[in-house]
Amino acid sequence: MSKIRVLIVDDSAIVRKLLAEALSGHDDLEVVGTAPDPFVARDKILALKPDVLTLDIEMPRMDGLTFLKKLMHYQPMPVVVISSLGQAGCQTTLDALRLGAVEVLAKPGGPYSVGELRMDLAAKVRAAAAARLRRAPQPAPAKPEPPPPAPAHNSSAVIAIGASTGGTEAIQEVLTRLPGNCPGIVITQHIPPVFSLHFANRLNELCPMEVKEARDGDMLSAGRVLIAPGNFHMILRKSANGGFRVTVQDGPRVCYQRPSVDVMFSSVAESAGARAIGVILTGMGSDGARGMLKMKEAGARTIAQDEESCVVFGMPKEAIRMGAADQVTPLNRVPAAILSQLGKIAR
Amino acid sequence: MELHVLIVDDSPAMRNFIRRVLDLSGLEVGRCLEASNGEEALRVLEDNWVDAVLTDINMPEMDGEELLRQMSAHTVLRSIPVLVVSTDRTEARIQKMLTLGAKGYVTKPFAPETLRDELVHSLGGVDGNE
Numbered sequence: 001m002s003k004i005r006v007l008i009v010d011d012s013a014i015v016r017k018l019l020a021e022a023l024s025g026h027d028d029l030e031v032v033g034t035a036p037d038p039f040v041a042r043d044k045i046l047a048l049k050p051d052v053l054t055l056d057i058e059m060p061r062m063d064g065l066t067f068l069k070k071l072m073h074y075q076p077m078p079v080v081v082i083s084s085l086g087q088a089g090c091q092t093t094l095d096a097l098r099l100g101a102v103e104v105l106a107k108p109g110g111p112y113s114v115g116e117l118r119m120d121l122a123a124k125v126r127a128a129a130a131a132r133l134r135r136a137p138q139p140a141p142a143k144p145e146p147p148p149p150a151p152a153h154n155s156s157a158v159i160a161i162g163a164s165t166g167g168t169e170a171i172q173e174v175l176t177r178l179p180g181n182c183p184g185i186v187i188t189q190h191i192p193p194v195f196s197l198h199f200a201n202r203l204n205e206l207c208p209m210e211v212k213e214a215r216d217g218d219m220l221s222a223g224r225v226l227i228a229p230g231n232f233h234m235i236l237r238k239s240a241n242g243g244f245r246v247t248v249q250d251g252p253r254v255c256y257q258r259p260s261v262d263v264m265f266s267s268v269a270e271s272a273g274a275r276a277i278g279v280i281l282t283g284m285g286s287d288g289a290r291g292m293l294k295m296k297e298a299g300a301r302t303i304a305q306d307e308e309s310c311v312v313f314g315m316p317k318e319a320i321r322m323g324a325a326d327q328v329t330p331l332n333r334v335p336a337a338i339l340s341q342l343g344k345i346a347r
Numbered sequence: 348m349e350l351h352v353l354i355v356d357d358s359p360a361m362r363n364f365i366r367r368v369l370d371l372s373g374l375e376v377g378r379c380l381e382a383s384n385g386e387e388a389l390r391v392l393e394d395n396w397v398d399a400v401l402t403d404i405n406m407p408e409m410d411g412e413e414l415l416r417q418m419s420a421h422t423v424l425r426s427i428p429v430l431v432v433s434t435d436r437t438e439a440r441i442q443k444m445l446t447l448g449a450k451g452y453v454t455k456p457f458a459p460e461t462l463r464d465e466l467v468h469s470l471g472g473v474d475g476n477e
Binding site: 039042043046066069070073074075 | 351396
């Protein structure tokens with residue numbers, strides 16, 4: 001098997017060394033070069049033709065977004081964004097995901113231990129290498145027309161969505177096209193801490209529903225979307241008044257992930273049973289497939305994103321293989337599929 | 348690092364001269380692409396990742412002013428620095444080109460050092476020796 005060839009672009013010599021070390025010792029990965037700035041990066045990209053780029057999004061001399069735009073125009077390739085956790089870094093990272101970057105990692109030195117960096121970076125590079133690139137950068141997010149209200153439905157229904165690589169854009173496409181009176185939605189997207197907060201805030205500005213990063217004990221109600229915070233599992237429970245609330249908790253990684261889609265889906269299977277709809281979107285690996293099977297066995301309706309529209313067809317593929325998905329749909333038809341299933345849930 | 352530049356001028360002799368000046372400037376010049384008017388320059392820029400554009404103003408087909416306008420309206424090309432190299436030394440023209448987004452303006456005839464310094468300046472101070 002040929003190795004995945006990686007070029008590291010970062011203005012800090014220490015970070016370049018940390019990232020290169022984190023990638024060494026993985027038999028399937030090879031660091032073919034490093035670059036301290038976008039000019040050198042450009043030369044090495046054209047000369048070395050790497051498979052994946054790790055890109056520091058905040059560099060002197062040329063901002064990372066400008067570089068990314070040029071890269072996607074002249075030499076499109078999968079990019080793992082390495083960003084600080086500051087307000088500006090998070091916003092820039094969300095913009096980078098919109099421009100075609102496929103994975104995000106918090107800059108080493110933050111909440112990550114070296115061991116976690118080693119595991120996470122390699123996983124993200126592999127996911128990026130498996131990604132299919134979109135042809136053109138997406139236009140800047142505009143607030144779309146609000147969708148018509150949902151048809152009459154069981155207001156105590158729950159929608160659970162899980163995603164990974166390419167998921168931030170996919171989730172945005174789904175949420176912006178669901179009406180404001182939708183039943184409560186819980187979402188687990190593999191994304192580092194802090195970025196999850198900014199991701200939720202940005203969605204809140206774009207979507208008819210209220211979107212927030214979940215806090216332990218948050219109630220889930222119609223019109224509300226809760227997103228699992230990075231580094232914590234989110235679990236749905238029945239609340240005393242017959243509704244639902246979430247628990248946000250630490251715990252071992254599941255399928256190498258925290259938050260894990262399996263953990264959330266399993267809890268939805270237990271607490272919401274046949275009143276739930278499960279949706280598994282683009283992403284590397286198999287997280288979510290087992291949990292979705294539990295949901296289906298508990299009577300929930302389940303939808304998987306199709307191969308053609310996925311950035312990485314991993315998690316949905318596994319769900320389909322296990323027989324966990326009732327329905328396989330392109331991303332642009334997922335909102336309609338959700339609404340249609342919603343009408344069929346008994347009141 | 349190497350600088351990749353595009354030289355836009357309808358005179359082959361002037362393109363050669365600019366290329367020669369860049370070669371001798373001490374800057375590490377990688378690819379040096381050429382176009383004889385704005386239209387051709389846009390076609391070259393569509394496929395080639397360059398660091399800077401040096402352009403004349405008066406050219407047949409599409410002049411330097413329109414080239415600047417079109418580059419400014421392009422999501423990717425707008426971020427490539429443009430240095431104008433022209434015989435026109437009227438203040439109004441210089442101001443207009445700078446307003447349209449040019450990063451620098453060099454009047455012909457120019458001293459080789461002036462062209463190098465203006466190019467370095469338009470790149471945001473990169474001196475090519477790092």
